[in-house]
Amino acid sequence: MSISTRRVRAIFRKELREYRRNKSIVTGMAIFPLIFLIQPLVVVFVLPTSAAGQLAHEHLLLYMLGIPALVPAMLAAYSVVGERQQGTLEPVLGTPIRREELLLGKALASFVPSVAVAYAVYAFFLACVELFAHPGVAPALLQGPYIAAQLIFTPLLAAWSVWLGIAISARSSDVRVAQQLGVLASLPPVLVTSLIAFNAIHATPGLALGLAAALLVLDGLGWRLTSAAFNRERLITGTR
Amino acid sequence: MDSQEGGQRSAAALRVHGLTKRFGTRVAFEDVSFEIGYGEVFGFLGPNGAGKTTTVRTLGTLIAPTSGSATVAGIPLTPENGVEIRRRISIMPESPGLYLRLSVAENLQCFADLYEVPDPGDRIERALRAVSLAGRAHDACGALSKGLRQRVALARALLSDPDVLFLDEPTSGLDPVAARDVHELIDTLRRSGVTIFLTTHRLEEAERLCDRVAILNTTLRTIGRPDELRDRLFARALAVRTLAPLPDPGSVFGGLAAVDGWHQDGPASYLLAVSDSTIAAPAATRALVAAGAGVLSIGESRHSLEDVYLELINQDTEASRR
Numbered sequence: 001m002s003i004s005t006r007r008v009r010a011i012f013r014k015e016l017r018e019y020r021r022n023k024s025i026v027t028g029m030a031i032f033p034l035i036f037l038i039q040p041l042v043v044v045f046v047l048p049t050s051a052a053g054q055l056a057h058e059h060l061l062l063y064m065l066g067i068p069a070l071v072p073a074m075l076a077a078y079s080v081v082g083e084r085q086q087g088t089l090e091p092v093l094g095t096p097i098r099r100e101e102l103l104l105g106k107a108l109a110s111f112v113p114s115v116a117v118a119y120a121v122y123a124f125f126l127a128c129v130e131l132f133a134h135p136g137v138a139p140a141l142l143q144g145p146y147i148a149a150q151l152i153f154t155p156l157l158a159a160w161s162v163w164l165g166i167a168i169s170a171r172s173s174d175v176r177v178a179q180q181l182g183v184l185a186s187l188p189p190v191l192v193t194s195l196i197a198f199n200a201i202h203a204t205p206g207l208a209l210g211l212a213a214a215l216l217v218l219d220g221l222g223w224r225l226t227s228a229a230f231n232r233e234r235l236i237t238g239t240r
Numbered sequence: 241m242d243s244q245e246g247g248q249r250s251a252a253a254l255r256v257h258g259l260t261k262r263f264g265t266r267v268a269f270e271d272v273s274f275e276i277g278y279g280e281v282f283g284f285l286g287p288n289g290a291g292k293t294t295t296v297r298t299l300g301t302l303i304a305p306t307s308g309s310a311t312v313a314g315i316p317l318t319p320e321n322g323v324e325i326r327r328r329i330s331i332m333p334e335s336p337g338l339y340l341r342l343s344v345a346e347n348l349q350c351f352a353d354l355y356e357v358p359d360p361g362d363r364i365e366r367a368l369r370a371v372s373l374a375g376r377a378h379d380a381c382g383a384l385s386k387g388l389r390q391r392v393a394l395a396r397a398l399l400s401d402p403d404v405l406f407l408d409e410p411t412s413g414l415d416p417v418a419a420r421d422v423h424e425l426i427d428t429l430r431r432s433g434v435t436i437f438l439t440t441h442r443l444e445e446a447e448r449l450c451d452r453v454a455i456l457n458t459t460l461r462t463i464g465r466p467d468e469l470r471d472r473l474f475a476r477a478l479a480v481r482t483l484a485p486l487p488d489p490g491s492v493f494g495g496l497a498a499v500d501g502w503h504q505d506g507p508a509s510y511l512l513a514v515s516d517s518t519i520a521a522p523a524a525t526r527a528l529v530a531a532g533a534g535v536l537s538i539g540e541s542r543h544s545l546e547d548v549y550l551e552l553i554n555q556d557t558e559a560s561r562r
Contacts, residue, residue: 091396
């Protein structure tokens with residue numbers, strides 16, 4: 001099976017244009033990052049220099065991995081059921097596009113802006129810490145392994161959320177229900193990072209590698225499994 | 241517009257044999273067979289729920305048939321051939337299905353890419369010109385009227401220069417002016433040789449636009465040219481109107497050449513069953529004049545496609561009651 005990059009690009013571009021002009025999506029994309037940005041910023045800004053040492057044990061930065069886990073789920077959950085509700089799915093499925101191409105285009109359209117937002121918020125947070133936190137806080141917080149973990153886990157978590165969101169979207173008949181289920185289904189990775197952040201799970205390089213490998217495998221399987229579960233006939237006729 | 245690149249074009253644009261689609265125990269359509277030639281405008285008529293849209297979706301590879309076979313644009317209808325078939329056809333669904341937040345041009349650009357048409361800019365311009373929307377390319381689709389959205393959907397269907405164009409209720413919900421515009425567009429497409437499969441329950445639309453029609457009511461009830469169907473279903477008749485009732489109509493119409501029978505249709509009007517109206521009409525005129533009747537009119541009694549349609553659907557309704 002050959003994948004047409006032109007068709008994937010067509011879906012990707014169309015989705016981005018739609019997202020940009022959809023107020024509820026723009027609002028949703030702004031709210032989640034704000035929630036995950038404000039709490040760590042407040043913690044860091046009120047922290048005196050004398051208490052900076054404890055940051056090394058708190059893994060505060062992992063908290064921000066909630067952004068790549070939740071934002072793409074919300075976007076991806078809209079992708080199929082949103083088209084179905086506005087009656088645009090049938091014309092698209094009537095073109096020569098393969099389901100793998102359609103899903104890849106939709107996945108990229110959720111993945112790219114989500115990862116971009118997650119990295120941008122993270123960069124903003126680091127800049128704020130560097131510029132405005134009390135002396136000693138920044139060096140305690142900005143450690144290589146945490147920054148590397150953020151850079152590596154952001155796309156891995158986002159991809160996982162995207163495939164979950166699309167799978168849910170392809171089985172739902174209502175946008176809001178799909179988005180709520182998508183966000184709910186993306187909570188387990190947030191739970192794991194929270195447990196690590198609260199030291200309930202001891203963070204080690206081995207654990208990080210294991211989690212990254214597991215996510216990588218799941219992300220690879222996600223495309224195939226979601227494609228296999230994508231039923232053209234059910235989506236068009238609404239039959240079970 | 242060739243359906244077989246580098247090869248012979250098959251004789252039929254659509255060939256359907258015994259096609260059936262069931263959803264569980266519910267039959268959408270059953271044992272449907274027909275052929276459509278290239279360049280033909282074929283009307284697919286039937287009441288709501290008759291299976292027209294499901295037939296279009298099946299032939300458009302959007303849903304799989306339960307049994308039967310078909311070739312679409314010369315390609316056998318199988319799951320493996322879905323992409324190849326969809327490359328050669330276009331479907332305009334009943335609802336235009338446009339991205340309302342995107343402009344007309346953005347909508348068409350997306351579909352031009354999905355069909356991988358070469359030189360999409362030029363193709364979009366031509367499609368918009370064909371539906372007289374060249375000046376509205378940058379309007380948001382959400383700001384267009386229902387009639388204009390239908391035209392955009394038609395432009396989208398034309399982008400890929402399809403071998404077979406499926407139009408599913410293209411004038412549904414349109415006002416008479418917008419519907420007339422769509423009719424004119426279909427007429428233009430017919431003149432340019434596009435094969436059109438038109439589903440509708442507007443019978444005057446089918447009569448005006450289609451070379452042949454089929455009437456579906458879960459099973460295919462009849463198929464043919466509109467005038468053929470009329471002849472097949474209804475006896476030829478002459479309608480006679482006189483100034484006053486004839487004192488003895490039996491003596492006037494009895495034994496006339498090519499007149500098989502007659503009955504009174506009103507106080508001073510009569511319906512003559514005829515085998516050949518070119519012989520019966522002059523004979524009836526002479527007999528009426530000889531009887532001293534004041535003749536108002538003598539003409540062929542025309543049955544419309546609507547009469548054919550209603551007759552068949554009523555037969556089905558009565559059969560289901562028995």
